[in-house]
Each structure stands twice: as C-alpha cells, then as structure tokens.
Amino acid sequence: MRLLRHTSSTPSECQGAVIAIGNLDGIHRGHRSLLDKARQIAEEIEAPWGVVTFEPHPRRYFAPHLPPFRLTPLRLKAQLLQTLGLDVLWILRFDQKLASLSPEAFAHDILAKGLSLSHVVAGDNFRFGNKRAGDVDDLEKFGKDFGFGVTRMQMVAAPGQSQEVYSSSLVREYLAAGNPTRAALLLGRYWEITGRVQHGAKRGRELGMPTANIRLGRDTLRPAFGIYAVRVAIQDGDQMHWLPGVANIGISPMFNYEEPLLEVHLIDFSGDLYGRYLRVALIDYLRPEQNFDSLETLKQQMNEDLRRARATVAWDEWQGPWPASSFLPLHPKEQ
Numbered sequence: 001m002r003l004l005r006h007t008s009s010t011p012s013e014c015q016g017a018v019i020a021i022g023n024l025d026g027i028h029r030g031h032r033s034l035l036d037k038a039r040q041i042a043e044e045i046e047a048p049w050g051v052v053t054f055e056p057h058p059r060r061y062f063a064p065h066l067p068p069f070r071l072t073p074l075r076l077k078a079q080l081l082q083t084l085g086l087d088v089l090w091i092l093r094f095d096q097k098l099a100s101l102s103p104e105a106f107a108h109d110i111l112a113k114g115l116s117l118s119h120v121v122a123g124d125n126f127r128f129g130n131k132r133a134g135d136v137d138d139l140e141k142f143g144k145d146f147g148f149g150v151t152r153m154q155m156v157a158a159p160g161q162s163q164e165v166y167s168s169s170l171v172r173e174y175l176a177a178g179n180p181t182r183a184a185l186l187l188g189r190y191w192e193i194t195g196r197v198q199h200g201a202k203r204g205r206e207l208g209m210p211t212a213n214i215r216l217g218r219d220t221l222r223p224a225f226g227i228y229a230v231r232v233a234i235q236d237g238d239q240m241h242w243l244p245g246v247a248n249i250g251i252s253p254m255f256n257y258e259e260p261l262l263e264v265h266l267i268d269f270s271g272d273l274y275g276r277y278l279r280v281a282l283i284d285y286l287r288p289e290q291n292f293d294s295l296e297t298l299k300q301q302m303n304e305d306l307r308r309a310r311a312t313v314a315w316d317e318w319q320g321p322w323p324a325s326s327f328l329p330l331h332p333k334e335q
Contacts, residue, residue: 002050002088003078007114014050014088015116018042021052022126023168026071027080028187030123030156030166035084037151038121042087047118050088051081052111054098060219061094070219071168076194076279090115103134107142119149158186178224180282190231190281193220193249193262197273200263203255207295209302211248211263212273214280222260225250226288227305229312232266233279240279243269246309247280253291254298267310284312 002014018041020034035051042049055074059066072080074091081089092098092110101109106129111117120139128134134142136152143150158164166186174183175191184190193214200213212232216222230247233240247264251257264280266273286308292298 001082001086010116016118017048018119019050020121026168028166033156048087052090054094103129112146121151175223178285192279192281194279209265211265214262227286228282229284229309231281235277244313250289
C-alpha cells in the first residue's frame with residue numbers, strides 16, 4: 001500500500017485510482033461497504049483502488065475543546081486499511097487552506113487535478129468544501145464537469161430486529177456504556193486502544209500481576225472505565241502476535257490516577273515490553289472500577305478478574321484484527 005500525503009505529483013502507478021472518501025473513523029461495516037464498492041469498480045476498470053481521508057479529524061480541527069472521540073488514530077487506521085489490500089492511501093492534511101476551499105475548488109484542484117482520480121465512492125452523508133457547503137449531488141455534478149465518476153452509497157443498516165445503522169457515533173455510545181461486544185458487531189472487529197508501553201508505578205508487579213501501561217492519547221475515545229478481557233498484539237517487525245490478557249482502563253480509585261490509564265496484564269507471558277507498540281482489543285467488559293477496603297481484597301478481586309478473562313479469551317489464537325472467519329457476524333441472529 002502506498003501512503004501519500006501530498007495533493008500533487010501523483011505517482012503514475014496511482015493515477016486514475018478509484019477511491020472511497022471520508023473520515024472513516026472506526027472502519028466499521030458501513031465504511032466497509034464504501035471500500036468494497038470502490039474495490040469492485042477498480043477491478044472492473046483495472047485501476048488502483050484506495051482511500052482519501054483527512055488528518056486531523058475535521059471535528060478536532062474545528063472544535064479542539066471537544067472530549068476525546070477518535071475510534072481509530074491514524075496509525076491504526078492505516079494498519080487496518082493495509083490488511084484489506086488497499087493500493088493507495090491518501091492522508092490529506094486538514095488545515096485552514098483545505099478547509100477554506102470551495103466545494104468546486106476541492107473537486108477540481110484536489111480530486112481531479114491533484115490526485116488524478118477516475119472515480120469517487122462517497123456516503124450519502126458526505127460533505128465537503130468551505131462550511132461543508134458541498135454534498136453528494138454537488139460531487140456528482142463536479143465529477144461530470146471535471147472528468148471523474150461518482151458513486152453514491154446509502155447508509156447501511158444491520159439485519160435483524162435492531163436495524164441499527166452502522167455509524168461511528170453509535171459505536172462510541174456502546175463503548176461509553178461498557179458494551180464492547182455490541183460495538184464489535186457494528187465494527188466487524190474488536191475495538192482497539194493502541195500505544196507504547198511506558199514505565200509506571202509498578203503497583204501491578206507488587207500485587208503479583210505485572211502490567212504494561214499505556215497512556216490514552218488526547219484524541220482517543222474513553223470507553224467505560226473498568227476491567228476488560230482483552231487480546232493484545234505485540235508488534236514484531238511487520239508482524240503482530242496476539243496474546244490473551246486482562247486490562248484495567250481508568251483512574252484506579254484506590255490510587256486515584258490524575259489521568260486515565262490503560263493497564264494490561266498479558267496472561268502467561270514473561271518478557272520486557274517497555275517501549276513496545278501494543279494494540280489492545282477489548283473483547284468483553286467484566287466489571288466497573290471500584291474501591292477496596294484493603295490491598296488483600298484488591299488482590300483477591302484481581303485473581304477473580306484474571307480467571308474470568310482467561311475463560312473469556314480461551315479460544316485458539318487468532319491473528320486479528322478480523323477474528324473468526326474474517327468478520328464477526330452482523331447480528332446475533334445470524335449465528
């Protein structure tokens with residue numbers, strides 16, 4: 001996969017690409033419908049297929065005061081897209097210059113002239129240009145004027161009784177409510193927190209359960225605080241090795257951290273993880289954070305959490321991020 005950040009001098013092997021466009025935060029099943037359609041069209045016309053996305057997220061650019069909300073930081077988004085076989089990923093810097101372009105200028109200067117695209121696949125709710133003035137009707141018109149095709153995709157709903165529309169906002173709601181399983185059904189994968197292991201107070205080691213500590217980024221969504229059964233990927237070169245674990249996310253009421261922290265204990269693992277990049281997939285929510293009247297009571301609860309986590313993630317190792325047969329089922333009634 002080629003990763004490009006510029007909007008000019010597109011390499012010859014990337015010209016004429018068919019792309020899906022949008023923030024694609026979460027790479028959920030609705031986004032997958034865009035990506036699959038772009039790939040289908042690209043295969044039909046024998047063109048490269050890819051994605052055009054924006055960094056930072058426009059919401060962060062326009063409203064930096066908002067609480068953390070990102071489902072997929074840039075590095076993870078690129079890793080997930082690479083696993084799908086993308087040919088090219090354009091990451092456009094969302095700044096004042098880009099935000100001030102009129103819809104027509106964005107379509108002409110960026111999509112047609114700058115990136116030399118042949119076809120754009122966009123969701124029905126896609127907006128672009130200064131003050132979000134452009135919609136998909138405008139994109140279709142500009143495509144005809146400037147020489148690229150446009151395919152409009154309706155929002156996709158889950159089958160079954162719920163008929164939930166796949167959306168990043170709904171995924172955020174489920175994670176905030178302590179329901180990573182429901183979030184995973186919308187994503188088609190388990191939601192992940194990523195980061196590098198940093199030195200901490202080593203309280204876990206003192207309690208007989210050493211942990212790898214990862215600070216939550218300023219943009220990363222805060223899920224419900226508490227204890228989770230997790231799968232943890234350790235990067236080794238270009239490979240990711242997934243291991244079972246149990247994690248605490250939050251401020252640890254007995255110790256009252258100033259900032260929320262992700263503390264992960266890898267089950268039956270020994271080794272130095274300091275400085276290593278980890279991906280932590282939330283499999284199941286075991287319980288909320290709580291205070292204890294003594295360290296001994298805390299240790300007993302930690303052992304019970306470990307037992308439950310071990311039972312939850314006891315299946316054979318999978319090499320993520322798409323578990324089982326590439327995807328989780330769309331809805332429990334499919335099973």
